[in-house]
Amino acid sequence: MAVPTTTTHPLLEAHRETLDAATQALRERSYYSRYPESPSPRVYGETAPQDGQAAHEAVLNSDFTALADQPTTGRTVGSERSPYGPALGVRYPELDVPAAIAAAQAAIPAWRDAGPEVRAAVCVEIIERINKRSHEMAHAVMHTSGQPFVMSFQAGGPHAQDRALEAVVVALEEQRRIPASVTWEKPAKGEPIRMQKDYRLVPRGVALVIGCNTFPTWNAYPGIFASLATGNPVVIKPHPRGVLPLALTTAIARDVLAEAGFDRALVQLAPEEDGGTLAKDLALDPAVRIIDYTGGPGFGHWLETEAAARGKLVYTEKAGLNTVVVDSTDDLKGMLGNLAFSFSLYSGQMCTAPQNVYVPATGVQTDEGHLSAEEFAEKLAGAITRFTSDDARAVEILGATVNDDVRSRATDVPALAARLGGEVVLDARPVTHPTYPDAVVRTPALIAVEADNTEAYTQECFGPVAFVVRTQDTTESLRRFAETVREHGGMTAAVYSTDEQVLDAARDAAAEAGVALSENLTGQVFVNQTAAFSDFHGTGANPAANSAYADAAFVAARFRVITSRRHV
Template sequence: MNLDLVNKHQSTLNTAVKALHERTFFAHYPENPTPEIYGETADKEGREKYKNHLNQNFTELLQENPEAWVGQEESPYEQQSLGVKYPYFSVDTLVSRAEEAYHVWRKVKPADRAALLVETLERVKSRFFEIAYATMHTTGQAYMMSFQASGPHAADRALEAIASGYEEMSRFPEATEWEKPMGKYNIKLSKSWRAVPKGVALVIGCSTFPTWNTVPGMYASLVTGNPVIVKPHPKAVLPIAIVVAEVQKVLVEAGLPPYICQLAVDADDHLITKELAEHPKVKLIDYTGGTEFGNYIESLKGKTVFTEKTGVNSIILDSVDDLDKVANNLAFSVSLYSGQMCTAPQNFFVPETGIKVGGETVPYEEVVQKLADAVSGLVNNPKAGPHVLGAIQNPATLERVKESSTVKGKTVLSTCDFSNPMFANARTCAPVIYEVDATEKESYSRELFGPIMLIIKTRNTDQSIEIAKEMAMNYGAISCGAYTTDPTVKEKIMDEMSLAGTPVSFNLTGGIYVNQNASFSDFHVTGGNPAGNASFTNPEFVIKRFTWVGFREPSLS
């Protein structure tokens, strides 16, 4: 292996491992897309490079002999096809190439694998802007989120997985001398251990966060020695195709087969995910997406699976210092990327007796109005609305918003009409708001993916907590926001939501939102409720990808 790479990246790795355990702020990749950091021409060049992909075959991948060229992406901003075509390979070809690559990759030492993978991220960094435009026009995210989520934030999540895998594989010695006193003599054994990778890994991507939700599993499997087949959502391929292409280039430069990391694109006339997932040689599966398919993935025998499915996220409103600030913060959270985030809040619990604001009680109705006004204000602010809301990735999400008017309750904001001044054809939708009584559980006990806010009237905060916990335990939750100035209530919320495996953000106002999870500090998903069985990146996320096997023999000394 290339020792230069190890020297080049060892301090980055060490810093990343340290950051994992300190959990203070750490980012290796700057999130601000300014010319000062990324260069004067970076944005312009990125946009051009993105445009150059349109209506072309994507020929950067080093996977030989494609069986066809396929692609079905379309821009939510322009509602027309990107026209990008990717090489298609049968499942048998993908898996047999991965299996062959496995026996090369597993023999590369963990430290070398880690260094090589950090190098791939450095290469990806040079394409952050191109990836940003590719993300915009596949997911519908606004520009800033596209840049941050698919670029630096994803790269930091990948680095986190590399660091964690590298650390876990280095936690036990490669070899040691074992000497047991037996009284009259000692028994001496030379022992050694290998962290044996489990085999071919499959990473199934989603349509809304094509790199952010894919790279943790992808890099976690790679660093632990498993070859990876990346199967993106057919509507969001380009951002991760660029990442895979960069990984392949670095692998080949190091004298390794590109098949250590392959892109697997669905055929235009059929999806290949199930065939891949059920292949007996596929041992590891990472999945992000809907619950139904996620449950199917979890039910497969003989696989180690890591899932992020869907959840019902709650906001608990009890008492606040400044209701306007709270309403503005929550309006942003529910509007950000039009609610198409797994961390977006959906169920807002407000006691029928109102909430305390700086010692005074503000009635329930006024709280509802404040929230509605804050959402309207944000949506109708031309300097903010389009940049926060973005576009709607999937037409089915629009349908869902329309159907949500059947929720048993009172309509607060019902029109989702909203137009984007920069993209006349954009598929858009502003948040809708309904009031629901706490007794109408069937209305709010499922994820309504998209910009849908339900205000649930409860008897009191105790009931709010009880239902938020019940929802998380039964249907999953990835985030929870709570507003209280009462330490006893706060501790109760922490205790109850901890039993539901749900992280809680308290009293957020200003420029930080419940939707955001920071690499190296916030575990993303806990694995402790039905929203998913895995967590970015706790030790479990990497150690389940390999097996410790020991060897011993009498010492020669």
């Protein structure tokens, strides 16, 4: 037949309501979440926490057999060690890349011809099945990323699942814009000219998703599901220290695909040891047409230049200078508490965590009186100190440092400050984890620098170190904010002001910089958090990321339309 579509697949009916609700939510961009963020047994079932833990422990120190049916070299790889201490000991089958690419390509026609509605429904089934294993996933994310447990559950589980569903419906909406078939009738002398035109959506080719260590699922799901929903087979190259969450994801996806009548080769995992070159090798494979990447700017830049120059679609999320402009506030306590949380959460190891806080030398007007720049910095330091004072509670916010690079910065803050020409306002405090004594946990540090010392604060300082940058006044703060983000990138920005003119100017500066702006956050919403279906993650408008989760630009080029037309 001309335009093969499947209209009777059982998953279509099973997930119609979910897709309708999510599509509606996308159009409205107001609050929507499909997957409950509470790990409570009341939500996920009485035995869910224990079952999840048991499932996690069962895969440790063993071969990951759930992916044994992938094409493999026969070797196994795996060197994950929990940031909380223990080695995971999971050995994954090494992918036979040429065989895997061939299998992926062979899987295309049936998946392509199933059409966007069936693909979306199958994707939803995958996400639902992932959701049911959120507790197990939380342990996997915690012991690869170093996130605290509840955050691992939320960000690695339901929040990532919501972003996955978002990508599916953004892709579905774009594909729905193209009718399967139309009759075209052009008026003419005598009889009109009539043609039937069939529109067939075709994928670009094999899609590569390169995962990161800190958010193995959250940052990988948008690319995985955007590519899959538009008909492209996906090869997932996880970070060598963040394999397990994506191995679980891959295994679930393959099972669902097979049960739904499709080829397991539509999702494959390509794990490797630390120091491997698989990401680059796969990126250069001519069959790979789409690349989604989260990670450091070095390799990201290589992809944006070398891979893009080879005609591949490249979606990146790298790093940037997340900025807070402090002008004035009518809720000093709320502001300090909010910022203390944002700095502390996962020890600043979020791509969205604030780094540079601009404070005017003229001081900050507050509901508790006028504060000099120095007084404000001290107040902020005090808020962080208080927020992280109890070790047992602090570790549930701070998590563990993910790698030696972060640890090196947080270990000798006075030396770092001296090297950068700044002054320590608050040192990072070592925290002993009550359960995991080997975890390296540090509270956030603050370093004060002058605004003209741009070298100090215009590179990303990933982890629990932030800068209080003293500017002449808020006008300079906004100018430097726009300039530094336009040049170096930024994932998030925040402003605190009671002055509508300043807020307006901040919005203009954010538009110039190309970064989303949070204004006067003093409650339970934090600058480093975005909500699927409402907030975009990234903008694609500054060097931190060339993509946004999930706008039309993130999906529209992942498929193409092939028309066939004939007279009728």
